[in-house]
Amino acid sequence: MILCPNCQHKELPGALFCSECGTQLVSLDILNTRSIQKTPSESLNPQIKIPEAAPRSAGSLQTEPTLSLHIIDSGQILHLAERSEFTLGRTIEGQPILPDIDLSPFDAFTLGVSRLHAALRIINREVVVTDLGSSNGTRVNGQKVVPHVDYPINHGDIISLGKLKIQVLISK
């Protein structure tokens, strides 16, 4: 017997859909992963030293900092906005909790990124990274962090989820 993951209805082996709730019971290799919008960035050389955080006028002091992620291997930049907490991971079909940011387009699986790997949060205008108990751990500038503990990070720090290196760009 197969148990439908959605409504626990029992189906005969070989069934492709749950007859009770219509859920598809087989997953195809052709993943229809929802990939986040990738904005093509200007060619950014990862060798370049950390750019200085642009000083802002006094008026912008009260605004929350905004985050951008620079995926070092592919050179792409993801701009994060409108929230103060982002979970990072990769999506596969049938996964109950989805990460906010799906890194599977960046080869996340082979680089050892867990499905829910880490979270980036903005607390009191400071940015912290938390490892969410990932299999291969998270590093900040090469230093392994303890899971479920917040680590403050600065503009230009490089965090590694497994082997996937991401530079965090913060503009305050």
Add this chain to the structure above:
Amino acid sequence: MGDYYDILGLDRGATLDDIRAAYFDMVRTAHPDANPDPDAKEKFLEIQEAYEVLRDPQKRKKYDNFLPDAAKKDPLVKVTVKLSKTDVKKMEEPQLIYALMEMECIAKEEEINHPQTHYCFVIDRSTSMDGERMAMVKANFLKILPKLHPRDLVSIVTFSDRPDLLCSSAPIDSITSIAEKIQNITCSGSTEIYKGLKAGVDLLRLGGIGNPNRHIILLTDGHTYGDEEACLKLAAEAFTQGIMISAMGLGFEWNDVFLDRLATSTGGSTVFVNSKEDLYNYLDQKIDHGNNIYAGNIIYEYKCDPEVRLKSAFRLQPEIMPLVCNNPIPLGDIAYRSKSQFLFEYLVDTSRCTKEVVHLTRGRVRMEVFSGAASQAKINFKLTSRILENVERENPPIEIISALSKLTLYQMQERNSADVDKGEYYSAVKRMHYLASKLLTHGDRGLARQILIEAENINNKHRFSEEGEKRIKYGTRSLFLLPEPKPRIS
């Protein structure tokens, strides 16, 4: 007994490998040592003889030349079958395998003449049809009759508690007198479908001799009482004579389950007519299809291994219809340049099986090709799966997934209706909520909303509204409708 190809169950285009495989397959069961049947020896010798000829290319060529022309030509219909998995895992419990069969007509239209089609419209003129519905029927018939091809014939029977013959085997050029007669239909009396159907079938049976393509189109808006079984028997009889019955239900009171059974037992279809435009479109589609017909009376004969049972069968294209799992199954007809799709669900029990391969089906599709002189044609095919202790995970073909994703929704609604009939309101309502959310993901907001309204109805009144039930049933069915219905004509 048929020719050598028939004996081995092969096509005329069979390769040497096919022939060898079929031969070894058959001798294994037909060998007199293994088969106690007294006729087995004779059968075995026939197989031997057939194989001796067909295995030798030269003898085969000589034999082919000697075959009559009609038998030499394979029908220009391509049949392909896809399975949801190629190997079955040996396990204690029964498992499901889906087979998607596609028939595609690859004949070129210019080559062959079109056959004459004899349409018999059987029109309900009971009291309930009076007023708007009859006006709708009349108006649409006037519009649709000129579309019939000059070679076609039309008969019209109206019925209430007795049948009336309006016109019989009239050629299309007498169209003005037909139109006049249609205008003069008056409505009174009750609905007795058997009476009307019998008159229609008799007419086609007697008047339509030598006319291969005969089609009854039944238009009704009501339940028939007490004569359902007689109707079904009549339909089965009509089918053996090559007459197809399609039904159109007007309004919301007609008996959909009954009309479905009536139509499918002859390979026809049922549609739900909800508006003037619907009726026009359906009639137009029917006639368009009839004008392009390539072959009809298509049946599917099959033999399954004892471990295999055909659990359900559906036609997906041109119209989705549940099929009766009799043997043979009527599959309807096929037009030029068109495709038909069927889905078969097999239940395979490998628990007590010691074989290495299981034949899901050894079957053939038979059809009557209308081109010029009507001729019988057949296509053989065989579905086999290996039985293995361990199978590699494989993806079912995307076509099967996408067909089932829609079919499942229709089946869910069928179960909702069954649950409501049994009084299991809670499970019906729960399933309807699932169904609504699935429809939303398919992008069908209107239907989803309708379902939620009906779920509310069931909670309060413990039944569907008749309108809602039909709308949902035919709505979930029409998720398949391909090609899309033509744009409405005002």
